[in-house]
Structures are given as C-alpha cells and as structure tokens.
Amino acid sequence: MKIDIILAGVGGQGILSIAAVIGEAALSQGLFMKQSEVHGMSQRGGDVQSNLRISDRAIYSDLIPAGKADLVLALEPMEALRYLPYLSAEGWLVSNSVPYVNIPNYPEEDKLKESIARFQRKVILDVDSIAREAGSVRAANMVLLGAACPFLRLDYSGLQQAVRRIFERKGEAVVELNLKALSMGKALAEQEFKP
Amino acid sequence: MNSKLLLLADEAVAQAALDAGISGVYAYPGTPSTEITEYIQSSDKAQRENIHRNWSANEKTAMEAAMGMAFAGKRALVCMKHVGVNVAADPLMNSSISGVVGGLVFVAADDPSMHSSQNEQDSRFYGRFAMIPVLEPSSQQEAYDMTYYGFELSEKLGFPVMLRITTRLAHSRSGVVRREERAQNKLRFSDDPRQFVLLPVNARQRYKKLLAAQQDMQALSEASSFNAFFPGKDLSKGVVACGIAYNYLMENFPEGCPFPVLKVGQYPLPKTAIAQLLENCGEVVVLEEGYPLAEEMIGGLLNRGNKVTGRLSGLLPRDGELNPDIVAAAFGLKTTQLFEKPEVVMPRPPALCQGCGHRDMYDALNAAIAEYGERVKVFGDIGCYTLGYLPPFKALHACLDMGASITMAKGAADAGLEYAVAVIGDSTFTHSGMTSLLDAVYENSPITVIISDNEVAAMTGGQDSPGTGRLEAICAGLGVEPEHIRSLVPLKKNHDEMVRVIKEEMNYRGVSVIIPRRACIHTLNRKKNSKQ
Numbered sequence: 001m002k003i004d005i006i007l008a009g010v011g012g013q014g015i016l017s018i019a020a021v022i023g024e025a026a027l028s029q030g031l032f033m034k035q036s037e038v039h040g041m042s043q044r045g046g047d048v049q050s051n052l053r054i055s056d057r058a059i060y061s062d063l064i065p066a067g068k069a070d071l072v073l074a075l076e077p078m079e080a081l082r083y084l085p086y087l088s089a090e091g092w093l094v095s096n097s098v099p100y101v102n103i104p105n106y107p108e109e110d111k112l113k114e115s116i117a118r119f120q121r122k123v124i125l126d127v128d129s130i131a132r133e134a135g136s137v138r139a140a141n142m143v144l145l146g147a148a149c150p151f152l153r154l155d156y157s158g159l160q161q162a163v164r165r166i167f168e169r170k171g172e173a174v175v176e177l178n179l180k181a182l183s184m185g186k187a188l189a190e191q192e193f194k195p
Numbered sequence: 196m197n198s199k200l201l202l203l204a205d206e207a208v209a210q211a212a213l214d215a216g217i218s219g220v221y222a223y224p225g226t227p228s229t230e231i232t233e234y235i236q237s238s239d240k241a242q243r244e245n246i247h248r249n250w251s252a253n254e255k256t257a258m259e260a261a262m263g264m265a266f267a268g269k270r271a272l273v274c275m276k277h278v279g280v281n282v283a284a285d286p287l288m289n290s291s292i293s294g295v296v297g298g299l300v301f302v303a304a305d306d307p308s309m310h311s312s313q314n315e316q317d318s319r320f321y322g323r324f325a326m327i328p329v330l331e332p333s334s335q336q337e338a339y340d341m342t343y344y345g346f347e348l349s350e351k352l353g354f355p356v357m358l359r360i361t362t363r364l365a366h367s368r369s370g371v372v373r374r375e376e377r378a379q380n381k382l383r384f385s386d387d388p389r390q391f392v393l394l395p396v397n398a399r400q401r402y403k404k405l406l407a408a409q410q411d412m413q414a415l416s417e418a419s420s421f422n423a424f425f426p427g428k429d430l431s432k433g434v435v436a437c438g439i440a441y442n443y444l445m446e447n448f449p450e451g452c453p454f455p456v457l458k459v460g461q462y463p464l465p466k467t468a469i470a471q472l473l474e475n476c477g478e479v480v481v482l483e484e485g486y487p488l489a490e491e492m493i494g495g496l497l498n499r500g501n502k503v504t505g506r507l508s509g510l511l512p513r514d515g516e517l518n519p520d521i522v523a524a525a526f527g528l529k530t531t532q533l534f535e536k537p538e539v540v541m542p543r544p545p546a547l548c549q550g551c552g553h554r555d556m557y558d559a560l561n562a563a564i565a566e567y568g569e570r571v572k573v574f575g576d577i578g579c580y581t582l583g584y585l586p587p588f589k590a591l592h593a594c595l596d597m598g599a600s601i602t603m604a605k606g607a608a609d610a611g612l613e614y615a616v617a618v619i620g621d622s623t624f625t626h627s628g629m630t631s632l633l634d635a636v637y638e639n640s641p642i643t644v645i646i647s648d649n650e651v652a653a654m655t656g657g658q659d660s661p662g663t664g665r666l667e668a669i670c671a672g673l674g675v676e677p678e679h680i681r682s683l684v685p686l687k688k689n690h691d692e693m694v695r696v697i698k699e700e701m702n703y704r705g706v707s708v709i710i711p712r713r714a715c716i717h718t719l720n721r722k723k724n725s726k727q
C-alpha cells in the first residue's frame with residue numbers, strides 16, 4: 001500500500017494543517033510516512049507545496065517523482081494545475097475552485113476553467129463557501145481534506161481522531177467546526193464520485 | 196511505530212542534542228536551520244534544566260559563545276544556514292586549532308536550489324577546510340543519530356564536528372526513535388593552559404595536533420556505520436551516494452540497486468571502500484547534493500584514470516538540488532510524466548504582506564527619490580524588505596549579504612554616487628550593520644540609512660530581534676548626529692511626512708539614519724491566533 005500526495009496552495013492558506021492531519025492518521029495506523037514542507041521565503045504569499053508520502057514499506061525519497069502522485073490536493077485552482085506533471089495515470093485532482101489572486105498576471109477565469117475542464121479525474125469544490133456553511137471559512141482546508149477522503153484509503157475514523165488531536169488545544173468548538181467541515185467535504189465528494 | 200516521534204530533520208537534530216546532554220544551543224535564525232533552535236526553545240526540558248536557547252546577534256557571536264561553553268567543558272550545539280557559516284568562519288577555522296573540551300556540534304544547513312538564499316554554497320568544503328569530521332544524514336532518523344553521535348565523536352577527538360543538512364531533509368518530517376538521555380557535563384577546563392590561547396607559539400603546537408588527528412578521523416570514517424557498502428552484481432557502474440542523494444538512488448531501484456553502492460554519511464571520505472569501487476567498476480557515479488566535492492576528490496584534478504561521473508562531468512546538472520527524476524535520468528531510466536503544466540499557470544513569487552510597514556516605507560522612498568533619477572541608488576539588504584526589488588516597488592539596486600547595504604552605499608558614495616540610500620531591517624542591522632555604520636560615521640560619508648524596523652526577524656518566522664527598543668541608542672552611540680536620527684511610523688496617513696524626512700536626510704551630506712517603526716503584522720496575527 002502506498003499513497004503519494006501533493007498538497008498545494010498559496011503561502012498562508014493552511015496546507016500544512018492538512019498534512020499534519022493525514023500524517024497523524026497514517027502514523028496511528030502504523031504506516032511509514034515522509035512529509036516535506038516549504039518553509040521560508042515562499043511562505044510570504046508565494047506558491048507552496050508539501051509532498052506527503054505514506055506506505056506500508058520504508059520510504060526513501062522525501063520528494064515524489066514526476067508522474068507518480070496518487071492525489072493532488074489543492075486549496076487554489078491555479079496551484080492545482082501547477083502540479084499536474086506529478087499525477088499518475090490513475091491519479092486524482094481534488095481542488096478548491098476559488099482563485100487566490102495576488103499576482104497581476106493571474107489567468108483569466110475562463111482560461112483557468114478551460115484548463116481544469118480538460119482534466120478528467122477531478123473533484124472541484126467551492127470549499128470556501130462550504131466552510132462558511134460549516135461555521136467559518138478558516139475550516140476550508142478541512143473541507144478539502146474531507147473531499148479527498150474517497151481517494152485516501154485511510155480509515156475515516158482515524159482521520160476524525162487526528163483532527164481531534166491536532167485541534168484539541170484550540171478548544172472543543174474548534175474541534176467540532178473542523179470535524180463538521182471534514183464530513184461536509186466528504187459527503188460532497190462522495191456525491192460527485194463513487195469509488 | 197507509535198513510540199516514534201514525527202519530526203522534521205531539524206527537530207530531530209534538536210531532540211538528539213537535548214538527549215545528548217547539551218547545556219546550550221547558540222544560533223542566529225536562517226532557513227533551513229531555524230526550526231532546530233525553535234524546537235529547543237519550546238522544549239520543557241530546556242526550560243527545566245535552564246539550557247541556553249536565546250538567539251545570538253549573529254552566527255559569529257553564536258559560534259564564539261558555543262566555544263566558551265565547550266571551553267568550560269559543556270556540550271554546545273551551534274546552528275546556522277550555509278551563508279551564516281561565512282559569518283562564523285573565523286571562529287570555526289580557529290576552533291579546530293584550539294579544539295574543544297565539551298562536545299561541540301556545528302550544524303550547517305545548506306540550501307541547494309536557493310529556495311530562500313542568495314547562493315548554494317556547500318558547507319562540506321568548510322568542514323574539510325577546518326579539517327574536522329562532517330556528518331551528512333540521509334533521513335530524519337540519521338539526523339537524530341548523527342547529532343547524538345556527533346557529541347560523542349567531538350569529545351572523543353577533542354575537536355568540533357560538523358553536521359551538514361540540506362533544505363529538503365531539514366524541512367521534511369518522518370518518524371524518529373530516540374535514544375537514552377545523557378546528563379549534562381560538569382564544569383571542567385582543559386588540563387593544558389595553552390590550548391585556547393592561540394598565540395603563534397601555542398597555535399603551531401595545536402595545529403600539529405589537528406594534523407595528527409587527521410589519521411584518527413580517517414580511521415573513524417573507514418569504520419563508521421554511516422558509511423555503508425552495499426554489494427551489487429552489475430559492475431559496469433559503482434555508485435557513491437552522499438547524504439540524501441542515496442534516497443533518490445534507491446527510489447529508482449526499489450527492489451535494490453543492481454550496482455555496488457557506497458552510501459556516504461561521514462567525512463573524511465572513506466578511502467578503502469572508494470578504492471574498491473574504482474578497482475572493480477567500469478564507471479563510478481557520484482551523487483551528491485551541492486558542489487561536486489566528492490566527485491572532484493575521487494576523480495582527481497585531471498581524472499585520467501577511472502571514469503568518474505557526476506555533476507562535474509555533466510552527467511547530472513551542475514547546479515540546483517537533486518530529485519528522483521534527475522537521478523533517474525542519470526541512470527537512463529524512464530520517468531513517467533503524463534501531463535504537462537498548463538500554460539495558464541503563472542509563477543507566484545512571494546510578496547510583502549498586505550498591511551506590512553515595509554510597503555509604506557517603500558511607497559515613501561520611491562516618492563522621495565523619483566526626481567533624482569540615476570543620481571540615486573538604493574542598496575538593499577537581507578530580509579522581507581528584499582522583496583521591495585519586485586513589482587510594484589522595484590526599489591532596490593543591490594542586495595549582497597547581511598549588513599552590506601550600508602557598507603555598499605558607503606563605497607558607492609566614496610566612488611562618487613550622489614545619493615546613496617541603504618535599506619536594512621532591524622535584525623540585519625544588529626547582525627552586521629552596526630560595524631558598517633561605524634565605518635560610515637568614521638568618514639562622515641554622505642549616506643542615508645533606512646532601518647525598516649518591524650521589531651522581529653520576520654522573514655525567518657518572527658524571531659526576537661536583539662536590537663528591539665535600542666536602535667536609536669545604538670546609532671547615537673556609534674556617533675550618528677542625534678538630529679539625523681529620525682524615527683517615523685510607516686502608515687499611509689504619514690506618507691507625506693515620510694517623503695519629506697527622507698528628502699531632507701538625503702540632502703544632508705553626512706550619515707543619517709531614518710527608522711520607520713511598526714510591528715510586523717504577520718507576527719502580530721500569529722501571536723493573536725496562538726492566544727485564541
């Protein structure tokens with residue numbers, strides 16, 4: 001069993017909390033994992049990614065080779081496309097549909113939509129709105145993680161426990177918000193895609 | 196598996212140092228080394244045992260303080276990014292002459308591909324230059340084990356030991372198993388009163404000791420379990436894989452590499468195993484992150500005998516970090532990329548945060564200098580404000596190294612530049628801008644220094660800045676005329692005032708310092724969030 005995931009977004013969007021939850025869940029299931037993160041300059045509003053590798057065998061490289069990722073999980077649609085070269089033939093793209101425009105030459109909406117439409121194996125959701133519905137836009141990353149559940153091959157209850165452990169110190173209300181966001185994302189993705 | 200800690204390699208280094216019984220960590224922040232010290236700063240044990248963990252003013256002061264601790268018989272960890280090693284090079288080079296009493300591990304964190312740096316220098320050269328052992332981990336577990344072992348090695352040899360990591364490993368997380376905790380050392384001094392007094396008469400003796408120790412260091416490398424030889428059936432090639440390059444090799448040969456492989460984790464390079472590869476294999480491929488240090492040493496200057504290939508020979512790119520795909524190509528293996536990056540994808544460079552005080556400073560500076568055209572140049576420095584080079588500001592004409600803004604402005608003024616402006620951050624100013632300013636004061640150079648003060652080292656994540664609250668006093672103490680030290684609050688509503696002050700000071704033909712001061716909003720937000 002092996003899952004290679006590329007998490008993508010813009011510095012400050014919170015991809016590292018997604019990585020932390022998946023990592024925690026994987027480790028508690030006795031799996032090996034490696035997760036490389038971006039720290040430093042790019043965190044100032046630049047493009048950031050994290051390579052998350054989970055396996056039942058020892059993992060060598062901290063980086064995922066091109067064409068080998070099972071999942072690109074993105075909090076921003078243009079950032080999702082940036083990592084297409086890493087997706088395998090069976091790989092899935094799960095992304096937020098809401099652009100984060102902080103550069104002057106950000107692509108026009110139609111062109112961006114067209115590029116995404118060309119790619120087949122995908123789940124695209126407005127995770128910001130769903131998170132707002134769940135209680136706060138700050139839980140957008142957990143909606144996205146929920147949407148990735150059908151592809152993760154990790155125990156759902158394990159993910160729930162990981163969410164609990166990671167957000168525990170911020171209080172029960174924050175835990176509940178994130179759990180709700182997670183389950184809403186999962187439900188929506190399951191509507192679009194039935195494994 | 197659950198007994199494993201999930202740690203960044205940086206955190207694994209920190210945990211190992213704590214477990215190995217350090218009495219202090221000394222460091223100046225710098226990507227990708229910062230998280231080592233931050234981990235120790237947030238550790239209960241460090242607090243309980245009063246392990247030193249405050250930031251130092253720069254890498255040189257960090258290394259010197261660590262040497263003081265090692266002089267006193269206790270164990271010290273020193274951490275910095277690769278370019279910080281240049282700043283600490285003086286004490287580093289002399290620390291191998293004096294040697295140590297307590298163990299000293301010097302962590303150099305290199306940044307190949309320059310993710311957050313101005314060059315990709317390879318610290319292994321410094322280790323070789325200082326003639327001390329260098330350890331280079333390939334995994335988070337090895338980062339832990341090597342740091343732990345590094346302290347034993349340092350005390351056994353009586354010399355500092357370097358640990359070299361690179362960005363990819365430093366910022367990657369994996370499971371790590373700890374070893375037993377060692378107690379801190381007791382205060383203990385050298386039996387030889389000459390050891391640490393590097394007058395020529397003593398230094399010559401100590402240098403002979405360092406030279407004599409080379410044999411021991413070599414022997415330890417030959418026997419080290421961090422240098423592992425894996426036989427292979429196909430002798431057309433042999434592979435020397437240093438540090439994390441080994442991972443990229445094995446990623447491509449998941450069922451085992453067909454060629455014999457020497458995995459290198461401890462330097463000086465193990466000669467016996469390398470000789471064996473050279474003797475038995477048609478070609479020796481050297482995989483290393485950084486400069487072609489091992490390749491050049493193994494091939495020799497002219498490389499007339501064996502076929503030794505790597506970054507130098509052109510088999511692998513000469514610059515940038517390695518990855519599994521680059522290594523696959525070097526072995527003629529196919530990669531399976533199916534999809535192209537669509538053309539609509541634009542680069543997204545980092546930028547100053549919305550609401551950042553540096554923005555207001557640059558708006559004012561650009562307005563102030565507009566009328567002077569080519570008669571003004573702005574010398575930048577290292578920090579968030581370096582992003583002022585990018586649009587929309589396009590404000591900087593230079594950025595070399597920490598502290599250089601002031602001294603380059605001075606040199607350009609010496610050369611006849613009419614308006615030389617330096618832009619430097621508060622942490623960078625106390626790191627190495629103060630001596631630069633003294634040079635300018637000494638000659639009353641006509642330069643305008645803007646210390647854009649956000650009261651932290653923001654670029655590296657908001658660490659304390661030792662100059663906070665003291666900048667005016669420092670400048671006055673260095674001899675800047677008090678009426679030419681101008682403090683401002685960089686806000687939109689103060690724009691006109693700022694423009695006026697910058698113009699006034701540019702037209703003063705001596706040293707002036709302008710200090711726009713407003714707390715880093717990123718740090719403020721983070722503090723607010725962690726309180727919630």
Ligand SMILES: Cc1ncc(C[n+]2csc(CCOP(=O)(O)OP(=O)(O)O)c2C)c(N)n1
Nearest residue numbers: 225279577578579620621622623652653654
């Ligand atoms: C010799 C050296 N040491 C450390 C660094 C890493 N570094 C880059 S920016 C920075 C902080 C700068 O802080 P400050 O000057 O206050 O500017 P700010 O980022 O807060 O705007 C550090 C420590 C470096 N580039 N070079």
